[in-house]
Amino acid sequence: MTRILLALLGSTAVALPAFAADIVDYPPPEPPMVMAPAFSWTGLYIGGQAGGSFNGGSPNAPSSFVFVPGIPATPGRDAIPATPEIPGTPASPGTPGTPFIPGTPGTPGTPAVVATYEYACGVAGSPNTGSAACAVSINGQGTFLTQAELAAAYALSGNTGSLAAAGTFDVVVSPGTPGTPGTPDQPSTPGTPATDGTPTIPATPGSPAVPATAGTPDQTYAYDFGANHRAYSEDDDSFAGGGHIGYNYALGTGGFVVGVVGDLSYVDITKSAGITNGVDTIGVSRELDYLATVRLKAGVGLDRFMVYGTGGVAFGNIETTIVNTPFGLAASDDDTRVGYAVGAGTDYAVTDNLILGLEYLYTNLGSTDAELVVPLGNGSTLTTKSDDDFDFHTIWAKASFRFN
Structure with missing residues (x-):
């Protein structure tokens, strides 16, 4: 056993130098890659927008018409028959009273x-x-x-x-005879007075029937200046610019984004139309001073690029002026109109905080209630007003700072 162990140790000592010569010197491994987090559209942002507002919606053609009131029909009336004579009742004579009846005297007796x-x-x-x-x-x-x-x-x-x-x-000596009593007096009874008769009521004559008269309907006539008048329409486009604030929220990991945005912009867009003969003019002019919207957004975010649709409530101050030079009259009305705005846009996140975009909106602020009414006599009037909606298009570029 001792010999076997020694033999193994000897062979190992001989083989070690040869094994060391076969070892390969590999370089150290590279560190693992760190994945950057995906961009998220969730966050509050503020910014500004600038572009232009353009006409091209309703023509703003005013209506100017003369109203002539009709005459209502009068209903007919049937003839009224005469009433017959009603005879009176004759008076009733009174009854006479009974006369006074004197009593009869008694007879004297003979004295005793x-x-x-x-x-x-x-x-x-x-x-x-x-x-x-x-x-x-x-x-x-x-x-x-x-x-x-x-x-x-x-x-x-x-x-x-x-x-x-x-x-x-x-x-x-002798008793005598008593006398006989007389009869008492009977007073008279009063008579009953006569009663007056009722007078005769004379007959009343009848009246003839009255025929109904047909009324005339209300009539409305378009107003013009004669054969030489012409219609005109003038639209002025405008710069539009202001600021906005909004909030986006990314739903899950599917890239769907919802949000809300509010903006306030300066807009000076004008619509004018009417009729003129070169001397006199009847027309309506409407001018928008500012535009504010509060809208919802919904879109799809493809990493740093998002496409969305939007819609909501729009507010604007519109000054309406109506002129009627034939009568030397003018009227104006300044009020805040409420309508709607719809559109679409794109956003691109240049950095996590800087977002650039382009947006289109169609805005409709409804029709104005202003009108100029000129009395013409006999209940007739000349009325001028605009029946068309105040609508226009807006395209602007946006730059926003996002808080994350």
Whole structure:
């Protein structure tokens, strides 16, 4: 075993110098490549734009017309028949009262016959002597009665008790007959007054029917100066320039980019049109002083190059002037119009921060409400206004600084 190990060591020592001669000296490997990040369109940017605005939209031809109001029709009316006479009612006579009826007097009765006895008994000189003799005066006629006779007369008078020695009493010789009462008076009754009759109401005559009259419709006539008038139209293009601010956002890695941008630019574009005969003019002139838009953007970014479409709201201040020299009149209106702007553009990122681009916009700010109305009498008017939209085209170059 020891011999084998020694033999191996000896052979190895002989082979080492030969193996070292066969080793190749290679150069060191190069460092790995570092990939630069892809450009992203996401970010806020500000910048400016400059170019021109050009007409070529609506012709701005004004309308000038005379309005003559119509006459409304009047409805007819049927005939009104006469009303018949209405007779009155006759008066009713009053009823007379009943006359006063006097009563009838009663019949007198017969009075009773009364004998008044005035007596004194025991009077001397009486033909009848004794205490029974009484001197009696009957209704003033003197006589002598015995006391028995006087007592009989006394009893006849209805008296009771004993007869006094002297006194007076009455004897009814005959009772008499009572009278009959009369009838009472009957007062008169008042009569009823007469009532007035109602007067006769005379008939009213009828009225004939009234026929309807046909009205005339409203009429509108185009206004001109006669055979020698001519129409004119003048459009002035303008420089357009200003500033903008916007924001882009890249969606995922597919290169689709959306964004929003707002801009404000100076624009001095004018549209004028009308009719003239070389002396008098009726026309409308509209001038835009500034333009502002707020728009959305959507496009495709191909690395540092992007193509997009855009659209949104447009604002502009338009001064409208209407002249009517035949009547020596003019009117003006200055208002801010709201419309829309649409277009397309391209952007190129020269560096991560510097972006250059070119953009086209079509802008429409609508029609104006201004008009000049001239009264002509009898309700007729001459009206001049512009019915066409104020629209134009804009092309400008842009330079923006992007914040990243």
